[in-house]
Amino acid sequence: MKAKVIVLPKQSILDPQGVAVRDAVQHHGLPAVKSARVGKVIELELDGAFSEDQLHEVCRDLLSNPVIEDYHLSVEN
């Protein structure tokens, strides 16, 4: 089993990396891009018993900081 966690800065938080990437993309010739946010993807390989609640707990407590980030968890077979 694999779990994928996507962590992104909250919409309300200034994301200076996202702003720099957006500006670079626009400069590259794609002015249609109005915003960009830069986060991270964490892949977890799982073997053994676990619950989705446990995964959410890890996402909340460790993999993301809820003060500044949102996360999205997906579990794949």
Place this chain on the structure above:
Amino acid sequence: MKAAVLRFPGSNCDQDAHLALRELGVDVDYIWHKDTSVAGSDLIVVPGGFSYGDYLRCGAIARFSPIMPAVKDAAKNGALVIGICNGFQILCEAHLLPGALIRNRDLHFICEHVRLRVENYETPWTNDAVTGTVLRIPIAHGEGGYTADAATLKDLNRNRQILLRYCDARGAVTPEANPNGSLENIAGICNATRNVFGLMPHPERACDARLGSADGRAIFVSALAHLGVKAAA
């Protein structure tokens, strides 16, 4: 009175903090992050550096070090805890202080002397200064932008928990004096009970005039005075 400086893998301001306290006449020990006791320390320094290589997020992994439950207990029981730079990030991640530190507004790592206005002198950390005093202390960080939600920011202001703001040479808190995009120029905050303090600037690097500034001494001298100890001259 006993002081301790924590050491995580990647801490690199531990020796400076140790020296700064020793020079003030304090009995100070190092505590390794795998220890589980702060050994009755009255003053605990969480030093700067790059704990765990800043992997995941600054301070995110150090927060779960074996020593941290003891630090939390000590803080709950009134011990003075100061987090400097990466230490500030760790204390925020550990929820000993509200808010978080994000990438600097301009993405650069900034290493320079800045000026800080003391916003509240009635705390264990600033009683040696007066409100409005301007301190000249260096910063050295890439992720020092203080952020918090609107409700937290309101509480911080109402409870006078904002102790230091970036300012210009005359003490004016202006957007130009804000090096990293911190909300409201915030450079340092304390918790509601005032015994836990986090700041991005490095007072331990400004304790000897021969190194460019001795303004950082005010922070440590204040903490010692609060603990009933007169700092060595």
